[in-house]
Amino acid sequence: MSPRAARSAAEWTTFAVASLLVLTLLAVIALDAAQTDTPAAPVAKQSGPVEEVGGRFHVAVAVTNEGDETAEAVQVVASLQVDGDTIDADQTVDFLAGGDQVDLIFVFDDDPDDGELQVAVSGFTVP
Amino acid sequence: MPATEVHRGPWATEAVDLVRAVSGGLLFGIPLLFTMEVWWTGTSTEPGAMVAVLGLTFLVVVVLNRTSGFRSTKNVRLVDAVMDGVETVALGLLSVVVLLFVLQEITLDTPLREALGKAVYEAMPFGIGIALAHQFLRKSREGGDEGEGSTSSASTDRIGATVADIGATAIGAVFVAFNIAPTDEIPLLAATMGPGELLALVGVSLAVSFGIVFVGGFSNEEQRRSQQGILQHPVTETAACYLIALVCAAAMLWFFQRLELGAPWDATLSQIVLLGLPASVGGAAGRLAV
Numbered sequence A: 001m002s003p004r005a006a007r008s009a010a011e012w013t014t015f016a017v018a019s020l021l022v023l024t025l026l027a028v029i030a031l032d033a034a035q036t037d038t039p040a041a042p043v044a045k046q047s048g049p050v051e052e053v054g055g056r057f058h059v060a061v062a063v064t065n066e067g068d069e070t071a072e073a074v075q076v077v078a079s080l081q082v083d084g085d086t087i088d089a090d091q092t093v094d095f096l097a098g099g100d101q102v103d104l105i106f107v108f109d110d111d112p113d114d115g116e117l118q119v120a121v122s123g124f125t126v127p
Numbered sequence B: 001m002p003a004t005e006v007h008r009g010p011w012a013t014e015a016v017d018l019v020r021a022v023s024g025g026l027l028f029g030i031p032l033l034f035t036m037e038v039w040w041t042g043t044s045t046e047p048g049a050m051v052a053v054l055g056l057t058f059l060v061v062v063v064l065n066r067t068s069g070f071r072s073t074k075n076v077r078l079v080d081a082v083m084d085g086v087e088t089v090a091l092g093l094l095s096v097v098v099l100l101f102v103l104q105e106i107t108l109d110t111p112l113r114e115a116l117g118k119a120v121y122e123a124m125p126f127g128i129g130i131a132l133a134h135q136f137l138r139k140s141r142e143g144g145d146e147g148e149g150s151t152s153s154a155s156t157d158r159i160g161a162t163v164a165d166i167g168a169t170a171i172g173a174v175f176v177a178f179n180i181a182p183t184d185e186i187p188l189l190a191a192t193m194g195p196g197e198l199l200a201l202v203g204v205s206l207a208v209s210f211g212i213v214f215v216g217g218f219s220n221e222e223q224r225r226s227q228q229g230i231l232q233h234p235v236t237e238t239a240a241c242y243l244i245a246l247v248c249a250a251a252m253l254w255f256f257q258r259l260e261l262g263a264p265w266d267a268t269l270s271q272i273v274l275l276g277l278p279a280s281v282g283g284a285a286g287r288l289a290v
Helices: A009-034 B010-033 B036-043 B047-067 B078-102 B112-131 B138-143 B154-177 B185-190 B195-215 B221-226 B234-255 B265-288
Strands: A042-046 A051-053 A056-065 A071-082 A085-096 A101-108 A116-125
Touching: A009 B010, A009 B047, A009 B078, A009 B112, A042 A071, A042 A116, A056 A071, A056 A085, A056 A116, A071 A101, A085 A101, B010 B078, B010 B112, B010 B154, B010 B195, B010 B265, B036 B112, B047 B078, B047 B112, B078 B112, B078 B195, B154 B234, B154 B265, B185 B265, B195 B234, B195 B265, B234 B265
Parallel strands: none
Antiparallel strands: A042 A056, A051 A056, A056 A101, A071 A085, A071 A116
16 A cells, blocks of 8 residues: 555546446435326236137236336236136236336236136235 | 565556456355345435435445455545545445346346446445455455465475365355345246346356455455466466356255256356356455465
């Protein structure tokens, strides 16, 4: 270690770039804060065609938080009605930030294309 | 051979200082980078809290910069500590954003607030590590050089130095990665990683290992360059010790029953390469202590 000398041009350059980066970050946070937050609004919808895998039927479901605030423990329910019977399946998404999306797969023994499939969010926790 | 001070120009000195800073950040901050609760905390953080966390990080690193810091200087005045504090926070943020991108915890589809929150929270331990960078392993700088290179049996030295390096790499790898190996974060992250991300992770692991041992100017870097072991060329040592870190990572995953026979090989490889990052950071730190 040596006593601190005057800052070199290299050190000033680092400081300038670092200051710019931190100020930019603060400005972005301020802009984000200036926007009015909408409440968490997770929605679920089928995101692709039914696929048969190993004799069972896979349904891709996208869960998107259309609000700005975070939703926790998002319960997603898929109900399949085939030949008068209703088969329910559910999954929980632990954490869904505002604007974030999670992809789920529901698995059924019956082909959802032969019946009526409904996918919905049944509830969530506000952190 | 005693460690000697290398004369560098101001730009090279600055580059070494910055590599040292990032290395210190990795040594201190890597465990929390693999902690999903920190990601979640960052994800649900409001902008006001982000500014508060940044401010707290800044205060902590300014205090640490008065006594340690990442530069090879002493008698740090308050104004220097404050300026270095700005650089510390910026370097911490930059480092974690790059690593979170490589780990796929931040992608181009990640909402802005989530990315900001994760970066701000993860930057705090990195900032502390950066501010303590010069303090890390200082003991070996001050007292670990005696007798190096002075014995007469060159071949014995080479084998002994090589064995010591392998042992130190393994111990360091286990020391840092052991408490990450059994966590759910490893399979969780591994599931999201494709070949491109894994290659990037291998590159980052090698670069970090090389930077800590041969660029960062930590402790006995010059001694390491002059050591006699079979692996002692910087490039071969870095590559060989990365392989040792990967073997240690696989062993730790096996120990915690995270590796299963019959599991898809690519999933197994992803987990090993992921744990290889903290293992290689620990392995590099371990070699500096030899």
